Amino acid sequence: MSDLRTRLEEARAEGLAKIETAGDLASLDEARVRTLGRKAQLSQVRSGLGKVDEDERKEIGKLANDVQQQLEEALRAKRELFEAAELEQRWERERVDVTLPGRVPPLGTIHPLTKTIWEIVDIFIGLGYVMAEGPEVELSLYNFDAINTPADHPARSAQDTFYIEGTDEAVCLRTQTSPMQMRIMERQSPPVYVVVPGRVYRRDELDATHLSSFSQLEGLAVDEGITMGDLKGSLSAFARSVFGNDLEVRLRPHYFPFTEPSAEMDVECFVCRGSGVSCRLCKGEGWIEVLGCGMVHPALFEWVGYDPERYSGFAFGMGIERIAALAHGVSDIRHFYDNDLRFLTQFRGSA
Amino acid sequence: MKVPLRWLEEFVSLDVSVEKLVELLDLSGTKVEAVTKPSGAIAGVVVAQVLEIVPHPDADNLTLVDVTTGDGEPQRVVCGARNFAAGQRVPLAQVGARLPQMEIGERKIRGEVSRGMLCSSAELGLSSDHSGILVLPDDSGLGVDIVSLLGLDDTILDLEITPNRPDCMSILGVAREVSALLSNELKRAPIELETDPELSSPVRVEITAPDGCPRYLARYVEGVEVRPSPAWMTARLLSVGVRPISNVVDVTNYVLFELGHPLHAFDAATLPDQQIVVRRAKTRERITTLDGHERLLHPDDLLISGKKKPLAIAGVMGGSDSEVGPHTRNVIIESAYFHPTSIAFTSRRHGLRTEASARFERGADPEIVDTAAARAAALMQRFAGGRVAAEITDVYPAPTPRNEITLRTARAGQVLGTSLASERQAAYLRALEMGVTQADGVLQVEVPSFRHDLRREIDLIEEVGRLAGFDSLPATLPPGRTGRLERDQAIERSLRRLLADLGLFEAWTGSFMSEADLERLGVTADQPAAKMVRLANPMSEDEPAMRTSLLPGLLRAVALNERQRARGVALFELARVYEPTVEQLPHEALIVAGVMSGPRRRGTWIGSERAWDFFDGKGLVQVVFSALGLPEPSFSPVQGRPFHPTRAAAVAHLDVTVGAVGELHPKVLAGWDIERASIAFELALGPLLAALPAKKKVEELPRFPSNLIDVAIVVERDVPARAAERVIRDAGAPELAEVDLFDVYEGDQVGPGKKSLAFALELRAVERSLPDAEATAVRDRIVAALTEQLGAELRG
């Protein structure tokens, strides 16, 4: 019996030595076959156990298990060592210089004027408005008469307004988005909550703040019981949202033929914060004009057949180029129409 | 409108700081555009008398002027102007003086020492008038500081007056606003005029165009002496931007600015029989106006005329023949009320805007006509002497009635969103000189004759609102509705984002276009794009019509970027084109277009440079359709500009052409000076948006995997790939789920005139997996059809 024990101890010692001396995964594999394979000492001892009496078989069997466990553990440890080393080599082989340039998919931009329109439209959608668009080539009837423009108003002259050939000034390029107020009210009854972005045209000489074709955004809210306080609340919310929530906003009485009372909205200068002195943006006034607005003139309601005693509303209009220029510090609005990539690229992200 | 505060204070006391006054005006609708104090920039300029003027020995255009400031030695200055004479008084900037644009030192001019400088009103910063030295009135004290003499230490407000408020185009009008804002009384000094009951006015007035001239008043002043105005009047006129001329003319201007009513002074001697006719011009009638221009009159122009010859263009500008000059002795003062429309059209027709026309065309005050004439007569009497006839010629056959408006004070509260007591509302309106009677929450308001803008209740509500202050209104939000973008609006947005994410830069280009653009695009007269909506009054030859294509604008932008050495340029625009219709208004069609030029991908350490090519353009069009959820469009070869003859395709959705894509013709590129090959596409969005399906329901996912099989065939070179694909689809149904052309080969292996096409087929059976044998059968079926229909051979 001691013979079997001796053989097991030999198997242990030999096995451990083989595992220890294995230099690579292949020789480790060979060591595994030699120590744990069917022909190995350990297996042979086990297969001879049947001839041993019961008490001893238990004891020898326990020893065999112990030897097997120890050899397996040694093999596993050695294998992990080899695998780790192999991976180490692989990582080294596969190393890249992460500072080399990436394979960048081409990426364009949305135009800043589009972005500005989206931003403004989204604010009003949040306040419960929908968006509409209207014709740029418009009837003078809508562009002027319907919105209360006097027959002799200078804006109607062919010096200021583009007219379409052969129409005897009955068709013009709209000079404002306001005619859409009338088109919308004509085709639907109140309530109306709508914003209208779009191109407008005026025969202005080109300079850093004037273009003969530019963009406006018009807004109109008509419902029962709309007040000037609603105008103030809505447009203050808008202006703060665009220019800064901590800025002061004020309404200054003004004149437009299609609103009464009329006002312009100023936002506290976000460069000098109203301190004014030698500020180039607000020219020392401390305020920046951002839009024109007012309560819809009853004459407009009468034109479309709304009862001005029952309904009231407010309208507003703003220049997209101006808002975009203010928001991004663009000094010359002609840049918006040059489409110079060096300019456009700067509007990536939320800029 | 410039308002010097000291002048304003003659009409209302200003017991607040300038800052507060500016804020009150701003917030009541009279915006202050600038606050200036001319004196800040001026020091060391005093009144001097001219003693002698001698020629400069070395320069014909210069003179040497000896002046005295009253004490000490005479000083000699070199001067370039010649509009003054010995004995007259002028501003002298002494050595060490400071002017808005310069500092004065002793210097030599062409060899002569100049101890100081004589100043023009421009050099004093009073106006842009550089035409000569400012000649001061003879009563200006020698040595007196010019700042105090001309009141240059006053503060001047520059006000923006909105077109509905011509009544604010005067010191009186602004004072009225300020009086209401400060609750300080409006002061009106009585007019001190001594008329001569013995002197009868010879003036007779006849109005033959009463629609243009409802009222005409004339006063007669005899025996005036024309000379410079006193210093204070000169200074005030300069401070509001008017050049002083002579006492008689200056008085009419002074009253214009003070009371807001334009006046005119005629030399009575130029009207032989003292007969004034207010009439429309005759055909081809001409007048030479005060500015020296001879003007051909229009039959709608209103004239002030003598028996035959016109004297003035009514309410716009006087004629040079009847001008008051140095020798004028007797003066007719005209104070009239002209109809706004008539003046507006005349002023615009002749491109002639004057202080008078600006007030008449917006609406003057018909009731101030007599006061203004009396004020002018009184000032003329004081500063030019003469006797003023007591008799007044005042033709006012149909006095303009004052407007009466009812204001429901509760309605004002409803509109403004805040309740204001009736008493308070009445007080605001009375402060603006309206007549108000109050009963039961209703105000009966009589509108003064100078407020043409007040016509109905809402106009009074605005007056109440602006005096209460918009800052006193609550800030509330209306209920709103369900705010959202409509489907097409949302799709338009995602399309812009898609193209930007695919590497294109969104462009905004102008809406105009020209024949030259069409010609450079190669558009022929029979093509729809040749029919443009034309402007009657374009700004320039380059922009005579509305665009029918987005390409010219994009090509201009590509050229600009190429000049800036941009490596690759890829632009798109989503905007309208304008197509004439039989209706009054054109059709405005939404188009998405792109131009891609130069390298699409720059050469890098990983890969080589690749230029934009036809298939990039086509791929963009395909991805647009795919993103919209539309089936793959069909592409068929298209000829004709702007495209390369063999590298362009018409794009069709369900057999309707919706656009095109292709390489641009080299001649087109040359037309815009673009050097690099460029790809363009243009798609009409209208038909695509109209074709979009309603919300889709999903299909059940296949429960069994599909079989993937490749087929490679050899066909004649001119067989379009699309034809082979169609045969495969027809023959492969119903098991064929997908076809992908993955390889095209021409060369030795297939022989001349041939090409090989390799397709990947995805086969699938419904509700079961497709056995290999069946898959092979489908493949054989497809190959047989290809052979039969296209003469294809299976490639080994």
Ligand SMILES: [Zn+2]
């Ligand atoms: Zn500022």
